[in-house]
Every structure is written in C-alpha cells, then in structure tokens.
Amino acid sequence: MTKPRIGFIGIGIMGEAMTRRLLDKGYQVTVWNLEPERLETVVPHGARPAASPAEVATASDVVMLCVLHMAAVERCVFAGDGVAAGGSSTKLVIDLSTADPEGTRQAAGKLKALTGAGWVDAPVSGGPQLARTGGMTVMAGGSDDDFAAAQPLLADMAGNVTLMGPVGAGQTTKIINQAIVGTGYVVMAEALMLAEAAGIDAARLPQCLAGGHADSSLLQRLYPQMQARAFEPPASYARQLLKDLKAVKAFSRELGLDLKVIEEAVHRYADYVALGHEMSDSAAVVKLYEHEAAARGGG
Missing domain, CATH: 3.40.50.720 (NAD(P)-binding Rossmann-like Domain)
Structure with a gap:
C-alpha cells in the first residue's frame, strides 16, 4: 500500500x-x-x-x-x-x-x-x-x-x-492531561525539596516508592531528572507549560469550576518564568524553590 x-x-x-x-x-x-x-x-x-x-x-x-x-x-x-x-x-x-x-x-x-x-x-x-x-x-x-x-x-x-x-475532544483531553502534568511537576519539585531538606537519600525515592500509590511516570521519569538537575537540552519549555496551565485555568472557569490546585500551579510557573526562565526546561521549576530557599536564608 x-x-x-x-x-x-x-x-x-x-x-x-x-x-x-x-x-x-x-x-x-x-x-x-x-x-x-x-x-x-x-x-x-x-x-x-x-x-x-x-x-x-x-x-x-x-x-x-x-x-x-x-x-x-x-x-x-x-x-x-x-x-x-x-x-x-x-x-x-x-x-x-x-x-x-x-x-x-x-x-x-x-x-x-x-x-x-x-x-x-x-x-x-x-x-x-x-x-x-x-x-x-x-x-x-x-x-x-x-x-x-x-x-x-x-x-x-x-x-x-x-x-x-468529535473534533475538539482531543484538545479537551489535552487540557485535562496538562492539568495533571503541570500540577504534577510542581508536586515533584516540592517532594524533592522535602526529601533533600529532610536529609534522606533523595535519589532513591523512586525506587523506594515504586508500586505504591505514590508511584507514577512523573515519579519514575521526571523526578530523577529534577533530582539530577539534568535540564539541558530542554525537553520542553517553561513558557509552554505556563501557557497550557493558563488554558486549563480558563477552561475550568468557563465550566464554572474553581480548581485551587491548578490555580496554584499557574502561580508557581508564572513566578518561575518571571525570573527569566521562559526557555528553561519545564522540569527546572525546582529552581524556583531553590531561589526562594536561598532568599529566605539570606534574609
């Protein structure tokens, strides 16, 4: 054929x-x-x-x-x-x-x-x-x-x-996908900050949690990238994920929903991009938390 x-x-x-x-x-x-x-x-x-x-x-x-x-x-x-x-x-x-x-x-x-x-x-x-x-x-x-x-x-x-x-259903599904991905990136960054601050072996967390309710592709694929700070070359851009999260927020409001976790993820990525990281890897949002931790330490 x-x-x-x-x-x-x-x-x-x-x-x-x-x-x-x-x-x-x-x-x-x-x-x-x-x-x-x-x-x-x-x-x-x-x-x-x-x-x-x-x-x-x-x-x-x-x-x-x-x-x-x-x-x-x-x-x-x-x-x-x-x-x-x-x-x-x-x-x-x-x-x-x-x-x-x-x-x-x-x-x-x-x-x-x-x-x-x-x-x-x-x-x-x-x-x-x-x-x-x-x-x-x-x-x-x-x-x-x-x-x-x-x-x-x-x-x-x-x-x-x-x-x-029908036409449009794929894009609607992608909005839901990006809601899960965008909030998940923020959760992975916060989990990493918790693990490192607590002094456990942060690199072993995916192995330890594999098979449990906390397991996911984000934990197994994204978290190790964050933990290793392996952000070059970018696999995706922070500006793009921020754009997607803003679309999720707008779509949810059109449906009359008030989804506070998504709203917070939008704020987190907006703060990260505002630091000049538009073209940084989306996973590098952990740098926002490092920046904020350093600012608190410096105060």
Missing part, C-alpha cells in the same frame, strides 16, 4: 522528533517552519523544505501541524500563504498542537468549507524521546471517517492512540 505524502508544519523540539520518526518509517515529508533555520534539524535526514504552508499542502496528502498555540494554527492554515491556499491536494489535517477546543472546531469547519479537507485534533504527550521512538500518547478528536484515515499514520508515531469524541 502506498504511503500518503506527509506535510509537517512546526519543527520545534517535538516537531523535529516526530518528523524524523516519519522519515524513519519511510514517509515522504515536506516541512515548513516559521524560523527556517530549524529545518536544518530534519532536512539532512531526508525532509523536503517548503517556502510556505501552502507549498507544504500542495505537496502533501496529509498535513500535520505542531505549533505553539491556536493563533499559530490559524495562521498556518488560513493566512494568504496557508494550507487552505494550497489547493485540494491535502485531504486531511492532523493538528498535533496543544490548542483550543472551540477554536479547533471553528477551524475544522472553516477548512472543510474552503477545501473539503477533514480535520483530526491529535495533541500528544510523552516528550521528544517517545516521539522519536514512536512511543508517545495521542488523544484524538474527529469524525469516525477522518480518524480512520489518520489512525494508520498515528499508529506509526505513537504507542497509544485513542479517539475521545
């Missing part, structure tokens, strides 16, 4: 890893990024550079996006040089970005009216290492037919792909 031609827009940390995974699996991949220098991370491995999202669409059966937010999605799809201007070659857009559920529904409807292309919102979780090896998680939203078209491609990129409902 002939593989579909893939377009990939957004060659950031995750986009690079996913593009290289697609190339490894034998797909033809045409790429575009707002900062063209990022294309040098994938073009030497076989990706084909394009001058615009429209050019990507013209060369592709399926266009995938992994960009910063809903405004970037709309720019890449509907600007004068966007995907929608690329003609009818593209039959399906798969948006891997973390975006807005209602904005996603509106964009999907608009694209369908303009070009007839389908839309699957498919935000991801797992980080660049799992994206590179095809082990990440995808939470999807779309029609049954569009998801059926997307599923073989997503299965080559992820170990867990779940359709959560």
Whole structure:
C-alpha cells in the first residue's frame, strides 16, 4: 500500500522528533517552519523544505501541524500563504498542537468549507524521546471517517492512540492531561525539596516508592531528572507549560469550576518564568524553590 505524502508544519523540539520518526518509517515529508533555520534539524535526514504552508499542502496528502498555540494554527492554515491556499491536494489535517477546543472546531469547519479537507485534533504527550521512538500518547478528536484515515499514520508515531469524541475532544483531553502534568511537576519539585531538606537519600525515592500509590511516570521519569538537575537540552519549555496551565485555568472557569490546585500551579510557573526562565526546561521549576530557599536564608 502506498504511503500518503506527509506535510509537517512546526519543527520545534517535538516537531523535529516526530518528523524524523516519519522519515524513519519511510514517509515522504515536506516541512515548513516559521524560523527556517530549524529545518536544518530534519532536512539532512531526508525532509523536503517548503517556502510556505501552502507549498507544504500542495505537496502533501496529509498535513500535520505542531505549533505553539491556536493563533499559530490559524495562521498556518488560513493566512494568504496557508494550507487552505494550497489547493485540494491535502485531504486531511492532523493538528498535533496543544490548542483550543472551540477554536479547533471553528477551524475544522472553516477548512472543510474552503477545501473539503477533514480535520483530526491529535495533541500528544510523552516528550521528544517517545516521539522519536514512536512511543508517545495521542488523544484524538474527529469524525469516525477522518480518524480512520489518520489512525494508520498515528499508529506509526505513537504507542497509544485513542479517539475521545468529535473534533475538539482531543484538545479537551489535552487540557485535562496538562492539568495533571503541570500540577504534577510542581508536586515533584516540592517532594524533592522535602526529601533533600529532610536529609534522606533523595535519589532513591523512586525506587523506594515504586508500586505504591505514590508511584507514577512523573515519579519514575521526571523526578530523577529534577533530582539530577539534568535540564539541558530542554525537553520542553517553561513558557509552554505556563501557557497550557493558563488554558486549563480558563477552561475550568468557563465550566464554572474553581480548581485551587491548578490555580496554584499557574502561580508557581508564572513566578518561575518571571525570573527569566521562559526557555528553561519545564522540569527546572525546582529552581524556583531553590531561589526562594536561598532568599529566605539570606534574609
């Protein structure tokens, strides 16, 4: 069976890893990024550079996006040089970005009216290492037919792909995922500070708690990174997680909820980013606690 031609827009940390995974699996991949220098991370491995999202669409059966937010999605799809201007070659857009559920529904409807292309919102979780090896998680939203078209491609990129409902359901699920992740990062930082201040062997905590109720992938994968202060190169950016947590807060308030743990996580990441750590690894939020501890000691 002939593989579909893939377009990939957004060659950031995750986009690079996913593009290289697609190339490894034998797909033809045409790429575009707002900062063209990022294309040098994938073009030497076989990706084909394009001058615009429209050019990507013209060369592709399926266009995938992994960009910063809903405004970037709309720019890449509907600007004068966007995907929608690329003609009818593209039959399906798969948006891997973390975006807005209602904005996603509106964009999907608009694209369908303009070009007839389908839309699957498919935000991801797992980080660049799992994206590179095809082990990440995808939470999807779309029609049954569009998801059926997307599923073989997503299965080559992820170990867990779940359709959560119609268009927008994937983004809603990602909001819940980010609520768990963002608050979990803060809890891991506070657990580490507790362990180190108490004088126990902080490095052995994941081993000790494995299998109990406190066990999780955050404890087994994120906590050791924090404990080792292994933050370079960044696997994700603090500014991005802050953006996601603010979206969780706004979404919860739209639903009439007052979720105080999420509110506190927003404050923690806002304080961390305010110290100049926008482009630091999200896991390095433990530095906020070190900064505050040092300030108290200095007082």
